[in-house]
Amino acid sequence: MQKRKKSKHYHITSFQIIILGFLSVILIGSLMLMLPIAARSGKGASFSDALFTATSAVCVTGLVIHDTATYWSMFGQGIILLLIQIGGMGIVTIAVSIAAVSGRKIGLMQRSTMQEAIAAPNVGGIVRRTKFILKTAISVELIGTAVLAPVFCRDFGIFKGIWYALFHSVSAFCNAGFDLIGVKQPFSSLTSYSVQPVVNITIMALIIIGGIGFLTWEDIKNNTWHFKKYRMQSKVILTVTGTLILLPAIYFYFFEFSQMPFAERVWTALFQSVTPRTAGFNTADLTRVSEVGQMLIIILMLTGGSPGSTAGGMKTTTLAVLVSCALSVFRKKEHAHFFKRRIPDNTIRNAATIFLMYITLFLAGGMIISGIENIPLITALFETASAIGTVGLSLGITPELGIVSHMILICLMFFGRVGGLTLIFAAISEKASNGSKYPQEKITVG
Amino acid sequence: MQKRKKSKHYHITSFQIIILGFLSVILIGSLMLMLPIAARSGKGASFSDALFTATSAVCVTGLVIHDTATYWSMFGQGIILLLIQIGGMGIVTIAVSIAAVSGRKIGLMQRSTMQEAIAAPNVGGIVRRTKFILKTAISVELIGTAVLAPVFCRDFGIFKGIWYALFHSVSAFCNAGFDLIGVKQPFSSLTSYSVQPVVNITIMALIIIGGIGFLTWEDIKNNTWHFKKYRMQSKVILTVTGTLILLPAIYFYFFEFSQMPFAERVWTALFQSVTPRTAGFNTADLTRVSEVGQMLIIILMLTGGSPGSTAGGMKTTTLAVLVSCALSVFRKKEHAHFFKRRIPDNTIRNAATIFLMYITLFLAGGMIISGIENIPLITALFETASAIGTVGLSLGITPELGIVSHMILICLMFFGRVGGLTLIFAAISEKASNGSKYPQEKITVG
Numbered sequence: 001m002q003k004r005k006k007s008k009h010y011h012i013t014s015f016q017i018i019i020l021g022f023l024s025v026i027l028i029g030s031l032m033l034m035l036p037i038a039a040r041s042g043k044g045a046s047f048s049d050a051l052f053t054a055t056s057a058v059c060v061t062g063l064v065i066h067d068t069a070t071y072w073s074m075f076g077q078g079i080i081l082l083l084i085q086i087g088g089m090g091i092v093t094i095a096v097s098i099a100a101v102s103g104r105k106i107g108l109m110q111r112s113t114m115q116e117a118i119a120a121p122n123v124g125g126i127v128r129r130t131k132f133i134l135k136t137a138i139s140v141e142l143i144g145t146a147v148l149a150p151v152f153c154r155d156f157g158i159f160k161g162i163w164y165a166l167f168h169s170v171s172a173f174c175n176a177g178f179d180l181i182g183v184k185q186p187f188s189s190l191t192s193y194s195v196q197p198v199v200n201i202t203i204m205a206l207i208i209i210g211g212i213g214f215l216t217w218e219d220i221k222n223n224t225w226h227f228k229k230y231r232m233q234s235k236v237i238l239t240v241t242g243t244l245i246l247l248p249a250i251y252f253y254f255f256e257f258s259q260m261p262f263a264e265r266v267w268t269a270l271f272q273s274v275t276p277r278t279a280g281f282n283t284a285d286l287t288r289v290s291e292v293g294q295m296l297i298i299i300l301m302l303t304g305g306s307p308g309s310t311a312g313g314m315k316t317t318t319l320a321v322l323v324s325c326a327l328s329v330f331r332k333k334e335h336a337h338f339f340k341r342r343i344p345d346n347t348i349r350n351a352a353t354i355f356l357m358y359i360t361l362f363l364a365g366g367m368i369i370s371g372i373e374n375i376p377l378i379t380a381l382f383e384t385a386s387a388i389g390t391v392g393l394s395l396g397i398t399p400e401l402g403i404v405s406h407m408i409l410i411c412l413m414f415f416g417r418v419g420g421l422t423l424i425f426a427a428i429s430e431k432a433s434n435g436s437k438y439p440q441e442k443i444t445v446g
Numbered sequence: 447m448q449k450r451k452k453s454k455h456y457h458i459t460s461f462q463i464i465i466l467g468f469l470s471v472i473l474i475g476s477l478m479l480m481l482p483i484a485a486r487s488g489k490g491a492s493f494s495d496a497l498f499t500a501t502s503a504v505c506v507t508g509l510v511i512h513d514t515a516t517y518w519s520m521f522g523q524g525i526i527l528l529l530i531q532i533g534g535m536g537i538v539t540i541a542v543s544i545a546a547v548s549g550r551k552i553g554l555m556q557r558s559t560m561q562e563a564i565a566a567p568n569v570g571g572i573v574r575r576t577k578f579i580l581k582t583a584i585s586v587e588l589i590g591t592a593v594l595a596p597v598f599c600r601d602f603g604i605f606k607g608i609w610y611a612l613f614h615s616v617s618a619f620c621n622a623g624f625d626l627i628g629v630k631q632p633f634s635s636l637t638s639y640s641v642q643p644v645v646n647i648t649i650m651a652l653i654i655i656g657g658i659g660f661l662t663w664e665d666i667k668n669n670t671w672h673f674k675k676y677r678m679q680s681k682v683i684l685t686v687t688g689t690l691i692l693l694p695a696i697y698f699y700f701f702e703f704s705q706m707p708f709a710e711r712v713w714t715a716l717f718q719s720v721t722p723r724t725a726g727f728n729t730a731d732l733t734r735v736s737e738v739g740q741m742l743i744i745i746l747m748l749t750g751g752s753p754g755s756t757a758g759g760m761k762t763t764t765l766a767v768l769v770s771c772a773l774s775v776f777r778k779k780e781h782a783h784f785f786k787r788r789i790p791d792n793t794i795r796n797a798a799t800i801f802l803m804y805i806t807l808f809l810a811g812g813m814i815i816s817g818i819e820n821i822p823l824i825t826a827l828f829e830t831a832s833a834i835g836t837v838g839l840s841l842g843i844t845p846e847l848g849i850v851s852h853m854i855l856i857c858l859m860f861f862g863r864v865g866g867l868t869l870i871f872a873a874i875s876e877k878a879s880n881g882s883k884y885p886q887e888k889i890t891v892g
């Protein structure tokens with residue numbers, strides 16, 4: 001925690017800037033989506049529908065009330081794609097990028113906000129970092145578009161094919177999960193491409209690259225194959241990401257998709273394992289997955305992607321820190337550690353707090369929605385986990401829910417994208433810590 | 447953590463003593479329950495049924511495969527009651543009590559084991575404490591028996607009535623949840639007494655007294671109404687216990703039992719709120735409660751009672767420490783605190799570890815049972831939460847489960863009663879901590 005001198009008035013923290021930035025973009029996006037030209041019907045969406053869609057796009061969630069391809073016009077889809085790109089990259093990244101490109105001087109306040117937004121370890125070199133992030137993101141998205149274009153051009157013609165390739169490349173890279181394949185069948189996501197290798201591989205690659213975080217790219221770029229030289233955080237992210245793709249894929253292969261032919265079974269198992277930790281596309285009908293499989297997806301959705309990435313959720317590092325904390329307790333070590341690096345005690349407190357917040361909000365939201373909508377609890381929990389993990393997978397109930405449930409999902413999406421701590425730090429004004437004045441007293445747990 | 451010099455061989459830790467103690471009593475109990483005279487049929491139970499029942503009794507859980515009243519003979523019921531009393535008071539408490547009463551000298555090792563078993567803050571005065579615990583427990587159980595006797599004597603005659611009063615008093619005080627009312631209708635628990643004020647008040651009082659912990663009694667005895675003078679831990683326990691009785695009762699009153707007449711509604715709401723945090727009696731048919739209500743009960747079951755009590759589960763203090771940790775993070779304090787006392791960082795790591803372990807085991811167990819038995823996930827999760835919280839509430843599936851599921855429940859009951867950390871400390875030999883040798887490195891969470 002840095003302590004900065006500040007005047008009592010007119011002070012706005014970097015956390016508040018991030019929150020206000022997200023809120024403004026959501027509001028502007030909602031108004032744009034209410035324009036008559038945004039919907040195919042030519043009537044414009046209601047405020048609550050527009051707000052839900054804009055929040056879902058900016059928070060890169062992908063939960064939708066209306067099928068994106070059949071309800072929104074090309075203009076509306078363009079707005080949604082723009083909101084995804086802004087939300088995915090982080091509003092501040094975009095803002096400072098523009099400032100940097102336009103040659104204006106960037107102040108310390110902006111740099112510090114940047115640092116919070118991309119979860120960088122320090123303020124130094126933040127502008128260089130931002131340029132690297134922007135360049136990499138655009139390159140990856142364009143490569144993704146180029147690879148996807150032939151498939152979509154074959155299916156939808158040249159113009160629409162290129163638009164589809166761009167839309168899905170950006171949506172996958174930003175882990176947004178919005179799709180336009182609803183023209184085949186509304187809300188069908190990528191199920192019609194479940195055995196198409198190019199679409200499978202490209203979308204999975206984009207999801208993973210987008211989800212491991214900007215700082216991990218830097219490590220990969222700087223240290224290539226020398227894994228030992230990576231930052232501890234990058235090592236943790238890559239290890240956890242790999243594990244959380246492989247293990248669920250094995251489960252899905254053996255227990256969920258056993259009636260499929262071999263090739264489809266492998267693709268489907270792998271894709272359904274990559275997607276729940278915040279991407280939100282699906283190539284299998286999730287309502288047909290067993291309740292145990294749905295619960296596994298809920299756990300993956302709550303876990304989410306990695307910090308400083310386009311992904312939301314509790315974060316892979318949070319889970320890793322908790323596991324490492326447990327191992328240190330089991331082995332009676334005084335400190336938790338990863339790859340021979342000690343984890344600060346403060347980080348463990350933060351991780352425990354985030355874990356508790358996610359579990360509480362996900363359960364409370366699901367129980368309220370299940371109660372007022374009279375739907376099965378597991379279905380409601382699936383939807384709230386999807387919202388708070390900014391995933392966008394759905395068992396199909398979102399369009400039918402009432403306004404209160406939609407508001408709950410909007411709040412959960414916002415919480416999941418902005419990050420619980422950012423939200424709370426923005427709400428509660430900073431104070432010097434004084435807890436240590438109190439004498440220590442033991443309390444027994446467990 | 448105390449560090450003690452020890453020889454490499456023949457060393458047995460207090461954690462190992464506690465585990466071995468519980469295991470021996472369970473094994474002896476199982477063998478006794480296999481005797482032909484233990485069952486009404488005169489054939490004796492199978493080993494797996496006897497093991498399940500003995501584990502359930504020693505771990506004061508109350509999950510049963512056979513209805514206690516109709517399957518077991520008076521001898522079998524006596525064995526079960528003895529196992530409940532031993533398990534509830536803690537094996538070590540009993541062992542050392544006997545030693546103390548018989549006038550033998552008690553060594554440091556025994557005192558230190560005692561300390562772990564009753565979660566006392568220090569070794570000093572441990573024998574005096576044990577006598578106080580034993581005296582209080584017996585007094586409370588006898589008072590409970592005396593109050594319940596008239597009701598049961600009216601319903602079942604003098605001899606059976608007194609036996610029933612004793613059985614239910616001990617079972618309630620030890621938070622065991624075993625009952626003999628199955629003579630009216632098997633597995634009906636206390637539903638036939640749902641509007642009987644004496645039974646309601648007495649059982650609830652016994653549950654609460656047994657569940658707040660031995661050390662809290664001491665505080666209440668020493669400081670009577672001077673709440674400010676209480677230990678921080680006692681304050682936390684009483685506050686959390688009160689909150690976790692009141693809030694769920696309000697929910698149950700308004701959302702679950704609204705079709706009942708007023709008096710029954712109040713009693714039922716209150717009783718169903720007191721019982722899930724490890725007692726396990728029920729006065730309402732839980733299969734009729736909504737899924738949201740069942741989820742609320744699952745959360746209460748996982749939370750459990752208070753440390754150093756007859757109750758199991760994750761413990762009220764663990765929940766409180768996590769909430770306090772979250773508040774300290776929100777307010778950017780360097781340390782978590784309660785009632786102007788600082789909580790050691792170590793305790794927060796332990797609490798996060800226990801929370802993670804309980805959630806993981808409860809989910810994993812429920813998912814496996816749901817998968818292999820092909821039952822709804824929420825029903826299976828209800829059963830695993832009941833086992834790991836040593837509660838004993840059931841949606842009625844336990845008797846029908848297969849041997850693998852029974853083994854999973856046995857392991858969860860044992861884990862819940864012994865406490866996850868005791869189990870792991872017993873398995874992993876102590877080592878000096880060396881984690882601090884590593885340099886610290888930041889990692890971003892959430």
Ligand SMILES: [K+]
Pocket residue numbers: 060061062175176177278279280390391392
């Ligand atoms: K998403």
Ligand SMILES: [K+]
Pocket residue numbers: 506507508621622623724725726836837838
């Ligand atoms: K119980």
